[in-house]
Amino acid sequence: MTGKTRSPVLQVKGLSVSYLRDHEATQAVDDISFSIDQGQLLALVGESGSGKTTVAQSVIGLLPGNGRIDSGEILLNGVDISRWNWRRLQTVRGRRIGLVPQDPAASLNPVRTIGANLGEVLRIHTRVRGSELRRQVVELLARVGIDDPERRARQYPHELSGGMRQRVLIASAIALRPDLIIADEPTSALDVTVQKVILDLLDDLRREYGTAILFVTHDLAIAAERSTEVVVLRDGRVQEHASTAEVLSNPRTEYARTLLRDAPALAGRAAPLPPAADLAAIALRADSLVQTFALGRKRDEFRAVDDVSFAVPAGTTHALVGESGSGKTTSARIVVGFRRPTSGRVEIDGIDLASLRGEALRQARRTVQLVYQNPYGSLDPRRSVEEIVTEPLRNFGLGDRRSRLAKAGDLIERVALPASVLGRRPHELSGGQRQRVAIARALVLEPRVVVFDEAVSALDVTVQAQVLRLLEDLQRDLGLTYLFVSHDLSVVRHIAHTVSVMRRGRVVEEGPTESVFGTPVHEYTRTLIDAIPRPSERVS
Amino acid sequence: MTAQAVTVGDEIRRPTAIVRRLRRVSPALVLAWLAVAVVVAWALVPWLFSAADPTIGVSGQRLQAPSIQHLFGTDQLGRDVLDRVIYGSRFSLVGALVAVGVGLVAGTALGVLAGTLSRAVDDVIMRIVDVLLAIPSLLLSLSIITLLGFGTVNVSIAVGITSIAMFARLTRSQVVKVRHTDYVEAAVGSGGHFLGVLWRHVLPNSMGPVVALSALQFGSAILQIATLGFLGFGAPPPTPEWGLMVSEGRNYIATSWWLTTLPGAIVVVVVLSTHRVSRSLGREKRG
Numbered sequence: 001m002t003g004k005t006r007s008p009v010l011q012v013k014g015l016s017v018s019y020l021r022d023h024e025a026t027q028a029v030d031d032i033s034f035s036i037d038q039g040q041l042l043a044l045v046g047e048s049g050s051g052k053t054t055v056a057q058s059v060i061g062l063l064p065g066n067g068r069i070d071s072g073e074i075l076l077n078g079v080d081i082s083r084w085n086w087r088r089l090q091t092v093r094g095r096r097i098g099l100v101p102q103d104p105a106a107s108l109n110p111v112r113t114i115g116a117n118l119g120e121v122l123r124i125h126t127r128v129r130g131s132e133l134r135r136q137v138v139e140l141l142a143r144v145g146i147d148d149p150e151r152r153a154r155q156y157p158h159e160l161s162g163g164m165r166q167r168v169l170i171a172s173a174i175a176l177r178p179d180l181i182i183a184d185e186p187t188s189a190l191d192v193t194v195q196k197v198i199l200d201l202l203d204d205l206r207r208e209y210g211t212a213i214l215f216v217t218h219d220l221a222i223a224a225e226r227s228t229e230v231v232v233l234r235d236g237r238v239q240e241h242a243s244t245a246e247v248l249s250n251p252r253t254e255y256a257r258t259l260l261r262d263a264p265a266l267a268g269r270a271a272p273l274p275p276a277a278d279l280a281a282i283a284l285r286a287d288s289l290v291q292t293f294a295l296g297r298k299r300d301e302f303r304a305v306d307d308v309s310f311a312v313p314a315g316t317t318h319a320l321v322g323e324s325g326s327g328k329t330t331s332a333r334i335v336v337g338f339r340r341p342t343s344g345r346v347e348i349d350g351i352d353l354a355s356l357r358g359e360a361l362r363q364a365r366r367t368v369q370l371v372y373q374n375p376y377g378s379l380d381p382r383r384s385v386e387e388i389v390t391e392p393l394r395n396f397g398l399g400d401r402r403s404r405l406a407k408a409g410d411l412i413e414r415v416a417l418p419a420s421v422l423g424r425r426p427h428e429l430s431g432g433q434r435q436r437v438a439i440a441r442a443l444v445l446e447p448r449v450v451v452f453d454e455a456v457s458a459l460d461v462t463v464q465a466q467v468l469r470l471l472e473d474l475q476r477d478l479g480l481t482y483l484f485v486s487h488d489l490s491v492v493r494h495i496a497h498t499v500s501v502m503r504r505g506r507v508v509e510e511g512p513t514e515s516v517f518g519t520p521v522h523e524y525t526r527t528l529i530d531a532i533p534r535p536s537e538r539v540s
Numbered sequence: 541m542t543a544q545a546v547t548v549g550d551e552i553r554r555p556t557a558i559v560r561r562l563r564r565v566s567p568a569l570v571l572a573w574l575a576v577a578v579v580v581a582w583a584l585v586p587w588l589f590s591a592a593d594p595t596i597g598v599s600g601q602r603l604q605a606p607s608i609q610h611l612f613g614t615d616q617l618g619r620d621v622l623d624r625v626i627y628g629s630r631f632s633l634v635g636a637l638v639a640v641g642v643g644l645v646a647g648t649a650l651g652v653l654a655g656t657l658s659r660a661v662d663d664v665i666m667r668i669v670d671v672l673l674a675i676p677s678l679l680l681s682l683s684i685i686t687l688l689g690f691g692t693v694n695v696s697i698a699v700g701i702t703s704i705a706m707f708a709r710l711t712r713s714q715v716v717k718v719r720h721t722d723y724v725e726a727a728v729g730s731g732g733h734f735l736g737v738l739w740r741h742v743l744p745n746s747m748g749p750v751v752a753l754s755a756l757q758f759g760s761a762i763l764q765i766a767t768l769g770f771l772g773f774g775a776p777p778p779t780p781e782w783g784l785m786v787s788e789g790r791n792y793i794a795t796s797w798w799l800t801t802l803p804g805a806i807v808v809v810v811v812l813s814t815h816r817v818s819r820s821l822g823r824e825k826r827g
Contacts, residue, residue, distance in 0.1 A: 336729060337729075338725065338728075338729065362731055362733070363731075365729055365730065365731050366731060369729065369730065370726070370729050372722045372726065374722060377721055377722040377723065378722035378723050378726050379723055379726075380723040380724075380727070380740075380741050380745065381723075381745070382744050382745060383740075383741075391727065391730060391732070391740075392730035392731055395727075395730055395731035395732045395733070395736065396731050438726075441726070441730065442730075445730065445731070
């Protein structure tokens with residue numbers, strides 16, 4: 001640092017925010033204080049509902065209509081902006097404070113070119129026009145590492161990948177060299193390797209321009225790797241506020257300890273190989289699966305799944321890992337019989353699922369069940385939990401009404417839910433509770449194989465850790481075989497015994513989790529593993 | 541009540557859930573429900589509202605203007621117009637019910653078939669629906685009546701057929717949306733039969749907007765039936781059908797305005813009320 005002033009870029013003092021709902025105020029943020037110096041990255045960590053996004057929105061004056069700042073000050077370079085009106089805030093938005101939003105897909109105007117989207121912030125705040133504007137836009141695109149920026153500037157948002165769109169948004173946030181960038185979960189919609197690139201880019205900008213960054217995230221691992229200071233929020237209150245190193249090595253509150261323990265990337269290796277796994281019978285075998293899709297009217301075809309084979313011993317967990325577009329979800333859908341492969345076999349207990357049709361396929365579904373990623377979409381909103389869990393039994397005409405109810409009650413207890421949820425409907429439950437109901441539904445038929453399609457990705461870390469522990473318990477007690485599809489390598493390392501790494505429809509590496517993660521052979525596997533946030537190897 | 545509210549200040553500031561709900565209900569909606577309720581009561585128990593026979597006139601009381609004794613006046617045969625409107629509500633409401641029933645059942649069935657079966661079936665059904673939509677509904681119902689013959693029931697069926705296309709379109713769009721949700725796939729995955737899944741998951745979750753549309757259609761069916769009655773395709777005289785009454789009153793429009801205006805106003809009120817009710821139903825479904 002040169003001899004510039006050392007007063008903090010952003011100072012939040014005693015901020016309290018409440019939301020008005022049905023004439024009643026709910027406190028969302030309660031007496032929060034922190035400050036960020038030039039060139040610092042402060043991470044605001046918390047689970048959904050902790051108020052972290054509310055804090056970020058208050059700083060830039062973008063609270064929803066029913067939100068209200070009750071008390072406190074927000075000082076930007078020493079000036080309180082918390083009471084400013086919309087018009088006055090417009091003078092600092094974009095110019096002094098840049099915002100990188102969470103969802104790159106929804107944050108660019110789809111009917112305007114990338115250049116026009118990016119040029120807008122310059123048009124609003126500066127007098128730059130015409131060829132000079134175009135030159136600056138191209139320069140900005142080049143700065144955030146977009147190759148061939150002149151061509152990209154003429155393209156539309158849908159022609160760019162998610163990672164590239166996020167870079168464009170970062171470019172628009174830094175266009176006017178603001179003092180502060182607010183990044184609200186900027187990488188949670190992105191693949192791990194892309195996430196790493198974006199985080200590196202933010203780090204570079206911070207070092208180069210001395211920009212302060214307020215980084216909002218649910219992922220303690222990312223916070224630990226990148227930030228200088230961490231504020232842990234829970235229910236709108238500060239739980240812990242200290243330098244990152246201190247929070248990691250010596251968390252003071254119980255909640256911070258729970259978060260640290262539950263963050264899969266920080267927890268390290270847990271799942272021990274089951275005894276004599278190699279001796280056990282193979283429960284699920286996929287044999288040279290191929291799935292092609294026709295491209296347009298031409299004879300071209302796209303091989304979404306290209307010669308994928310794996311075998312899962314009974315009672316173990318096999319993981320399919322890969323980034324979006326790697327064919328892992330398509331493979332999982334073939335395994336559960338929702339998609340007929342172009343060629344190849346799926347054997348569960350010696351029966352080839354891929355060749356069955358009609359009633360035979362319906363009967364075979366008893367042996368394999370799927371748990372979906374989104375617990376908000378996979379349960380019928382009009383049915384009670386009891387009806388949802390007993391429905392598979394009704395479908396196969398198993399037991400009478402009373403025995404089905406008893407079984408549903410047992411399972412609800414097994415997945416650690418209170419019996420009172422049986423009469424409720426899905427919308428009355430939290431995300432984690434819903435996912436437990438979905439797991440209970442999958443288990444009620446006593447299947448041999450359960451397929452989890454990103455089944456814990458939508459959950460908060462502590463809930464995720466609970467569900468993962470539950471899955472391990474169920475596997476041990478019931479001898480279940482899992483196929484676990486995920487993009488999250490830290491979770492996979494935690495739960496899977498064997499793993500297949502997929503890329504562009506092909507398996508590039510496979511083997512026991514320990515050896516694949518410990519001594520990766522393929523270059524792509526190494527890239528993936530390097531992209532896991534690792535606080536111990538941080539570069540300061 | 542007011543005195544109590546003043547003393548208990550707390551209750552004013554923090555109203556109970558019921559009071560809060562009541563506050564949100566608009567007066568227009570209450571009036572609309574009231575109008576619908578009155579007309580339904582007319583149709584169910586007309587003798588409670590009028591003693592006279594609506595088809596027999598009193599020769600001494602022809603073409604009398606509205607008064608306390610005859611609120612809606614009397615017609616050219618000395619029949620009380622209000623009595624005729626009250627007894628006529630049965631023909632209009634039953635007719636509208638049949639019409640909506642025909643449209644709802646046939647339209648929903650077609651929509652569900654189009655939305656769930658193969659692409660070819662979908663294409664065939666939806667092109668037929670397009671053709672139905674392309675023909676003006678009055679022309680279509682007139683042609684159907686010429687095929688089926690005159691009469692109240694036939695008019696209702698004809699009106700119902702004109703609304704099939706709309707129901708089919710809406711149902712199909714809903715079914716296509718619901719069919720691709722995870723919970724429907726999960727139901728198939730847990731061993732559900734095609735029809736079982738359709739009945740238990742797809743239909744209940746796609747019927748919300750369809751129910752709102754049937755309430756809306758109810759209003760326009762009354763209007764269409766009255767239109768056909770006016771054109772002479774509906775019930776024969778002396779049936780007190782609303783459209784027919786307006787048509788018969790036409791001959792006296794210069795001297796006896798009430799013969800056309802008041803039954804016409806009732807039609808307008810009922811149609812507007814059902815429209816208002818259907819909008820509120822649609823909003824609840826969405827909220």
